[in-house]
Amino acid sequence: MWALKLLEVFNSAIKNNKNITIKEVAEELNVSQRSIRYEIEKLNERLIENDYQEIESEKGILKFGNLDGVREILETDGQYNISSEERENYIILKTLLDREINQREISEELDISKTTVKGHLKEVKLFLEKYSLVLDIQYRKGLELNGKEENIRGALLKILNVISRGNSVYLKNKAKELILDRVEEVGIKRFINYCQKLMEIIISDEAHDIILNYLKISLYMNKRGFTIENIKNEKFLSETKEYKCIKKGSPILEEWYEIELSKYEYLKITDYFLGSNTYNLNYSYYDNWVEIEVIVKDMIQEFNDEIQEDISQDKVLLEGLLNHIKPTIYRIRNHIELENSIYKEVLESYPHLFEIVEKIIKKLEKSMGVKFTEDEISFLVIHFKAAMDRNVVRNKKYKVLLVCGSGYGTSKLLAQQIKQYYDVEIVDIIPKYMLEKVIAKESVDLVLTTVDIEKEFVSKPTIKLNAILNEEDKKNIESYGVLKSSKKVSMKSLVEVIKKNCKEVDEKSLKKELKSLLEGFVVDDIFHKKNTIFDYLSSDRILINESVKDWKEAVQKVGNLLVRSGSIEESYIKSSIKTIEEFGTYMVLGPQVVFPHARTKGDVNETGFAILTLEKPVDLLNGEKVSVFILFSSKDNKEHLDAFMKLVDLSNKEGFLESIKKIKKSDDFIKLLKREFPN
Known part of the structure; x- marks a missing residue:
């Protein structure tokens, strides 16, 4: 295992009475220096926990204060072999947090072959697919996680819940190390308790732990710039009394953690609180509220089995039911009745579908401890009926026979109207006397006629129309499942x-x-070229080997480059300086490299990057040395991400700072980037 290999290198160095550097350890173990720094950082945390002296690093040379302590920790770690399932869950956890995965680094860290890593990644991808998340290949980077922020957090909460319920000490420690212990929970607990008092509820222990973990995830992601941009049930959630209580308690979170959360973040927190107060002692808050999508998919499958049609892939149906069911449960629990009843109309029009839906919601009613009203069931029926209609359109184009008693010109006009309004195939236009002969020969789904036809004369569904279509005619046609044309x-x-x-x-x-x-x-079927870093950064936005008195002057200088290009307003620079003052080193994302930025408040005109390198490093707030400033602005908080991640990756690459010091002019910096990112 990794730990024992590391110990072997340390022992060898001390036995031979020689100093050892991070570079030498990396070369011995055939890994990057970054990986060694990371391992030593983790090892130091363990040493501190056990009251042992840390390993110090001075100019890359390692100094051991207590080698016996180091041996004890590494030997303990090295004796534990993690299982295949533990490895997969760890890879999932790490991928969701890092938003990327590098197979070589995982292979080194877990001491397994790249073939084994590939096998684990198949299972990881299956897990991610359940949350509509995908891993895309990125040049020189490995695999990058893509999907909605809300889904990424849902998947992360799921894996944390799996780890919490399991018995793996290894995974529990990893969860603490990578996220749970990174956000202290005193402020969160005060917020939860305050909200409970305002709502006059007492939430279950399970719900308390889930909400606590979700808030840690939310704060952690927001600090890193990952925010929720939209949310299901926005209108419903914003009108609940719970949302008003949460907004009232929001200053506790924002002041305690020095952060500003958006409306969507608080709406999502509201969603978690809504399901926390249950009347069913056998109810699992996580399985039945947080993961309600699983229950809804099961309902759709049961409906499939009853009607013997496949509507399981209808995303509109899934989204519609998810947006409807939580508000329904909320209304029932709070004794809120629907104003407009559609029960009678639905029961008369679709009695069989009503019976099926009434049957398939029994499991949901039991788990939630609620009873759906006839009106609420009726609205669910409408969702399923619409999905069936969409399924007909997708899988079957209606073949229509048009029977007209008037002249050819009038018949063609009616046919033109039908084609204009409906996506159908008109098999033929005939007079009444030819009907029996054509029906016997042609495959027809529906007969449209302007003349009276006796029912016994034709076996196919028949609709009597006017010579020029009116609203009543259209309504009759659509009642047979023929939907309006959606040609674009x-x-x-x-x-x-x-x-x-x-x-x-x-x-x-x-x-x-x-x-x-x-x-x-x-x-819009035009291919949209994906912007690259060179669309946001040019040589006139780069300053090389500048001299400044402090870091504030450096931020001002690099910001002025984007002001001159029209990308930002002067106020954005001031906000960036203020953000560094408030949050400090979290913007230092590479050795001596800081990425100043601020929240967009109407002072960003376009996405852009500007770079400043210093002749001599300056001290940041905590005394950390910084010599490269990469300031960026983002118009939509999204389009900068690819370029941003590339620059972060480059800033952590071995030899980056040395390469920067050799650059004499801005054009050379662009050449460096083009060598690193040729595509």
């Missing part, structure tokens, strides 16, 4: 036609205006 024009085709017939076209402006004008009628 290709944006690419539109732009090509316009460019072909115009001499000069501002393509960017044209696309924007067409999209605005034809919203709902156009499909």
Whole structure:
């Protein structure tokens, strides 16, 4: 194991009475210096826990204050072999926190082969898929995690819950080390207790622990710049009394942790509180409220089995039910009745579907300790019926036979109207006397006619229409599951036609205006080039080997580059300085490299990066030396991420600082970046 190999290197050095450097340890174990620093940092934490003296590092040379203590810790760690399941859960945990995974580093850290790592990653990907998360290959970086922030946190909460319920001491320690112990919980507990008092509820122990962990995740992610941008049930959650209580308690969190959380963050916290007060002693808060999507998917599968149709892949249905069921449970528990009853209409129109839905919600009712009203069941029926209609459209295009008693011109006009409004295939347009012959020969789903046809004369569903379609005719057609046409024009085709017939076209402006004008009628099928770091950083935004009196002047200088280019306003620089004063070293993301930035408050005009290197390092607030300042702005808090992660990765690369010191002009810095990121 890793621990025993590390101990072997340390013992050898001390036995031969020689100093050993981090570089030498890395070379001996064939790993990066960064990995060794990380291992020593973890080892020092263990030494402190056991009242042993830490390992010190002076100019890269390691100094052992208590080698016996080091031996004891490393020997203990080296004797424990973690299981395959533990490795997989650790990789999941690390991936969700780091937002990326490097197979080589995992192989080194867990002392397993790359083939074994690949096997674990298959299971990791299956876990992530349940939360609509994917691992994408990134050049020179490994695998990067992509998906909605809300889903990433949900997956992280799930794995923490799995670890908490399990017996693995190794995983429990890893969870504490990587996240749980990184956010102290006194302020969170005060916030939870205050909210309980305002809501006049007492939450279960399980719910308390889940909410505590979620708040740790939320604070940790927000500190790192990962925020929730939207949320299911926004309108419903914002109107609950629980949300008002949580907003009232928000100063406790924000002042205690020196952070500002968005409305969406508090709405998500509200969601967790809503399910915490239950009347069912056998109810699992996590399984039935936090992971309610699992129950909803089971309901959809049961409905499938009853109707013998496959609507399990209908994302609109899943989203609709998720947005409906939690508010429903909330209404029932708080004795809130729906104002508009649709029960009678639904029961008359879809009695069989009502019966099925009433049956499949029994499990949900039992676990939640609630009884759904007939009106609430009726709304669920509407969701399922809409999914069935969508399924018909996806899998079957209606074949229509048009029977007309009037002239050819009138018949063609009616056919044109039908094609305009509905996505159907008109098999033929015939007079009444040909009906029996054509029906016998052609495959027909529906007969549309302007003349009276006796029911016994034709076996297919038949609808009598007017010569010119009116609203009543449309309603009758749609009652058979024929939905309106949703044809849209290709944006690419539109732009090509316009460019072909115009001499000069501002393509960017044209696309924007067409999209605005034809919203709902156009499909944006134009390939959008993914911006690279070079779209946000040019040589005129780089200053090399500058001299400054302190770090504030450095931030001002590098910020001025983005002010001059129009990317930011002057106030953004002041906010960046204030953020460093408040949060200090969390912006130092590489050796001697700091990434100043601030929350966007109307003073960011476009995403951009600017770089300043110093002739001599300056001290940050805590005395940490910094010689490279990379200030960035983000217009939408998203488009900067790829470039940002590349620069962070580069700043941690061995030899980066040495390379920077050799650079004499800004063009050379761009050349360095192009060598590192050729694509």
